Amino acid sequence: MSQSGIQHARVRRALSLALLTASSWVMPQCIAAPASATTAAHTNVPQLSQNALKVADYAVAKYDAAMMQSLTQLVSFNTQAVEGQTPDTNPAFLGFKSSLKQLSQELGLDYADHGYVVLIGLDANSAVNNESKKLGIVTHGDVQPANPALWAQSPYLLDTQSEPGKLIGRGTEDDKGAIVTAMYAMKAIKDKQINRDRRIELLVYLAEESDWEPLKTFLASYTPADMNITIDAEYPVVTAEKGWSKITFTVPNITISNIEAKAEASTQAPTLTAFSGGYFASQVPQQAEAEIEAVSPALLTKLQTRAAAQQGMKYRFENHCVDKLCNLHIFADGKAAHSSTPEDGVNAVTHLAALLSPELNDKPWPQTSASLTVAAMNELVGLGIYAEQFGDLAYKDDFMGPLTLAPTVVVQTQKGTEVTINLRRPVGKTPELLAKQAREALALWQDKHQVQLADIESYWGEPMVMKGAPQQQTLLDVFAHFTGIVDPKPVAIGGSTNSKLFPNALSFGPAMPGVEYTGHTEKEFITHKQFMLNLKMYTAAFIELSAVK
Numbered sequence: 449m450s451q452s453g454i455q456h457a458r459v460r461r462a463l464s465l466a467l468l469t470a471s472s473w474v475m476p477q478c479i480a481a482p483a484s485a486t487t488a489a490h491t492n493v494p495q496l497s498q499n500a501l502k503v504a505d506y507a508v509a510k511y512d513a514a515m516m517q518s519l520t521q522l523v524s525f526n527t528q529a530v531e532g533q534t535p536d537t538n539p540a541f542l543g544f545k546s547s548l549k550q551l552s553q554e555l556g557l558d559y560a561d562h563g564y565v566v567l568i569g570l571d572a573n574s575a576v577n578n579e580s581k582k583l584g585i586v587t588h589g590d591v592q593p594a595n596p597a598l599w600a601q602s603p604y605l606l607d608t609q610s611e612p613g614k615l616i617g618r619g620t621e622d623d624k625g626a627i628v629t630a631m632y633a634m635k636a637i638k639d640k641q642i643n644r645d646r647r648i649e650l651l652v653y654l655a656e657e658s659d660w661e662p663l664k665t666f667l668a669s670y671t672p673a674d675m676n677i678t679i680d681a682e683y684p685v686v687t688a689e690k691g692w693s694k695i696t697f698t699v700p701n702i703t704i705s706n707i708e709a710k711a712e713a714s715t716q717a718p719t720l721t722a723f724s725g726g727y728f729a730s731q732v733p734q735q736a737e738a739e740i741e742a743v744s745p746a747l748l749t750k751l752q753t754r755a756a757a758q759q760g761m762k763y764r765f766e767n768h769c770v771d772k773l774c775n776l777h778i779f780a781d782g783k784a785a786h787s788s789t790p791e792d793g794v795n796a797v798t799h800l801a802a803l804l805s806p807e808l809n810d811k812p813w814p815q816t817s818a819s820l821t822v823a824a825m826n827e828l829v830g831l832g833i834y835a836e837q838f839g840d841l842a843y844k845d846d847f848m849g850p851l852t853l854a855p856t857v858v859v860q861t862q863k864g865t866e867v868t869i870n871l872r873r874p875v876g877k878t879p880e881l882l883a884k885q886a887r888e889a890l891a892l893w894q895d896k897h898q899v900q901l902a903d904i905e906s907y908w909g910e911p912m913v914m915k916g917a918p919q920q921q922t923l924l925d926v927f928a929h930f931t932g933i934v935d936p937k938p939v940a941i942g943g944s945t946n947s948k949l950f951p952n953a954l955s956f957g958p959a960m961p962g963v964e965y966t967g968h969t970e971k972e973f974i975t976h977k978q979f980m981l982n983l984k985m986y987t988a989a990f991i992e993l994s995a996v997k
Contacts, residue, residue, distance in 0.1 A: 494925035499642055499995060500988035504930075507636035507987045508980050515632050515979065516615075520606040521547050522624040523617040527590045529658035536563055541654060544589055548627075548652065555635040564662035565670075566652040570634045574645040574996050582647045583994045584673030585630050586946050586953060587623045587680055588656030593728050594618045595735075598784075598970035614973040621974045622967025626679040626958045627652060629979065633987040646994035649673060656680070656946055657730070667949060675919050675993065678947040679986070681955035682965065684927040685920055688848050688940035689947065689955075690788070690872035691909030694729065695886050698902040699821045699865040716773055717811075718742045720804060723818035725780070725797040726857035729868050731968045732793030733856055734784035736800040738818065743767065743776040751778070754803055760794035763803075778803075786968040787870040788942030790833040790854040793969075797855045801825035820899060821858060821865045828893060829855055835871070839889025841882065848874030848911065848940040864902060872942040879908035909944060917952040919993050926989045927956075930981065956989065958982045 525544040535541040545561055552559035552568050560567040566589070572581065594603035600610040607616035615625070630650050637648070651672075653663050681689075718740055725736025743751075748767070755763040762781040767774035780800040785793025801822045806812045813819035828838050835841040835853040844850035857868040873882065886906050894901055924936050938954075939961060947953035958974065959965045966972045 494928055496926065496929050496988055496992060497995070499640070500926075500991040503636050503640050503642065503991060504984040504987040506640065507633060507983050510636065510639075511632045511983070512980060515628050515983070516606075516608075518551055518628045518631070519615065519617075519620065519625055519979075521551075522589075522628065523606045523619050524604050526604050527619070527654070528593055529590060529655060534563070535654040541590075545654075548589070551631060555631060556638055557631065557634055562666060564654050565666045566654070568631060568634075568650040568652065570638055570648045572644050572647050572994070573641065574643050580671075581645060582649050582673035582675075583990065584676035584950065584953075585648065585650040585990075586653070586676055586678040586950055587626050587630065587650065588653045588946065589619075589624065589627060590654050590657050591619045591622070591624075592657050592730060592968050594972075595727055595970055598734065600971075603972075608976075611973070613975055613977065615976055615979060616971055616973040618972055621958060621965070621972055623656075623680050623958075625974045625979060626982070629958065629982045629986050630679060633983060633990055636987050637990060642991055642994075643996045644991075644994040645996045648990055648994055653946060660946070660949070663946065663949060672950050674951060675917070676947070676950040676953035677919065677923070677989070677993075678945050678950070678953055678955040679957055680945045681941055681943055681947075681957070682939070682959040683931075683957050683961050683985075684933070684936035685923045685938045686941050686947070686955035687915070687917070687920070687938040688874075688913045689911065689944055690848060690852075690874050690940070690942045691911040692730075692788075692944035693871040693873050693882070693906070693908045695869040695871065695904075695906045697867055697890065697904045698861075698863055699817050699824065699867065700900065700902055701817045701862075701864050702815050702820065702899075716742045717814060718744070718747055720813045720816055720819040720822060722860060723800070723804075723821050723865065724858050724860050725800065726855070726859070726868070727784075728968075729856050729870055730787045731856060732783075732785040732787055732790050732854050733796045733858075734782050734793075734970055736780040736782075736796040736858070738778045738780075738800060738804060738822075740776045740778070740804075743774045745772065748774065748776065751776075751803065758799055758803065761796070761799050784969040786943065786965050787854050787856055788852070788872050788944070789965060790852050792964045793854075795831075795854060797858055798825055798829055798831055801829075802831055815897075815899075817860070817865045820897060821867065823897065824867065824893065825855060825858075827896075828889065829853065829869070838886070839892065840885045841889065843874075843876055845874035845876045845940075848913075849942075850874070852942055866903075872944070873908060873911060874940070875911045875913065882906070882908050910948065912948045914947070914952070914954060917954050919952070920954060922992050923954060923956050923989055926985050926992060930985050930988070957985065 525540045527544050549559045558569045603618040722739035726733035764779040766777040780796045782794035782796035804822050805826050830837050833852050834850045852872045856870045859866050883906050
């Protein structure tokens with residue numbers, strides 16, 4: 449583990465103890481509060497208003513079952529982006545919006561459909577309210593792809609049975625569960641007629657996972673709230689987000705020369721003919737596969753021995769043999785994770801590449817697109833997640849942490865093997881410098897292997913640091929009250945949310961700090977306990993930030 453990895457692990461362990469002491473959540477796995485955080489059983493924590501506390505309790509007592517029904521309905525729509533379709537032409541999105549409209553009407557909330565954006569609101573009810581004052585709640589209703597083969601049942605059927613206590617389904621944590629929670633928090637506030645001088649307005653964007661341009665267009669003619677909460681990340685309060693970034697290139701198809709082909713044929717040298725893996729760009733890949741021709745029994749034994757030694761990986765070997773030599777198909781299975789937290793996953797692509805490293809043979813693999821791709825994975829990435837081997841790309845920020853890097857999609861096409869590497873960058877380097885360092889690393893690799901990569905591109909998203917948001921302390925107080933964690937501090941995340949586009953926007957849940965985030969994973973879930981805790985915290989926060997003082 450790198451020095452930065454050791455430091456972050458220490459932070460994670462410190463917060464883990466704090467969370468376990470406070471409320472017996474599962475062992476946290478990622479960066480959150482400082483190591484000095486302490487806990488107390490709801491003593492010496494901020495006191496909230498009686499209205500906030502009473503209505504939060506009322507919301508859970510009244511709407512638990514209804515929330516489950518609503519979440520079941522929203523999860524049933526596969527709101528994954530489809531090329532050539534929009535939320536106004538895609539049947540799944542139309543059904544999703546129709547359900548949101550019906551639910552809004554049932555809850556007594558206003559509803560407005562703006563195509564890519566849906567606004568659901570609860571108007572202020574104070575006699576002295578200022579109509580321009582709003583509390584904005586920002587979320588999204590689209591989802592990432594899901595591989596049905598890796599789920600106990602359809603990803604679009606809410607599964608409450610296979611693992612009791614968990615609500616499993618695509619969107620349960622990212623972000624349909626949060627939408628439901630926000631709407632029922634607004635309903636509880638409406639029921640109790642809390643005197644407010646701010647409108648509460650939930651903005652549901654429908655292309656957060658694929659295209660932010662329609663939202664930017666919408667915001668050009670829409671006046672957002674002056675105070676916004678994004679419910680698409682984690683607690684206690686997120687004040688910094690890394691920039692979503694990527695490097696892509698294509699490894700060309702290689703045709704072995706006739707002379708080389710004859711030489712290889714005479715020796716029956718094993719040849720790596722296929723290598724691929726990953727499902728989409730923002731997911732640490734759970735699966736990868738490779739094919740090797742002319743595998744001897746000795747090489748197969750080496751592969752199996754090395755595979756058994758890899759922690760967190762499972763392998764399946766299928767072979768077709770003729771005269772002691774086999775054509776081997778290897779299937780690798782790791783652990784999917786959100787690519788903003790690659791430490792939570794086991795990357796099947798990089799581990800399979802490590803399994804196939806050249807020292808398996810007495811000499812390197814014959815040069816093919818597959819063998820070159822494996823070489824790129826091993827030499828530029830390895831099993832690290834901080835760009836330790838990618839030239840001079842690695843760096844870190846004291847608050848936001850290190851740049852992270854994860855190969856997420858490797859796909860073979862007629863043109864060659866297309867590689868997508870997803871990165872999350874903190875402040876500290878310019879996009880121009882990062883692009884230059886990426887090009888230099890790839891240039892050195894190409895010179896070493898005497899090969900020309902095609903379609904080399906990189907994109908460097910902008911990190912966000914939010915300072916001075918007026919709601920920050922209130923949100924921290926709400927979190928502290930309901931968890932018993934004393935003096936929680938803001939955190940930075942590797943994710944990239946729509947907070948970047950809104951004034952005074954801070955992320956507040958729906959995931960607990962340090963607990964593995966399951967959005968973008970296969971078998972995404974939120975626990976029922978967390979679903980209800982979120983309802984309490986959102987209800988209380990909305991009241992504290994919108995009620996007449």
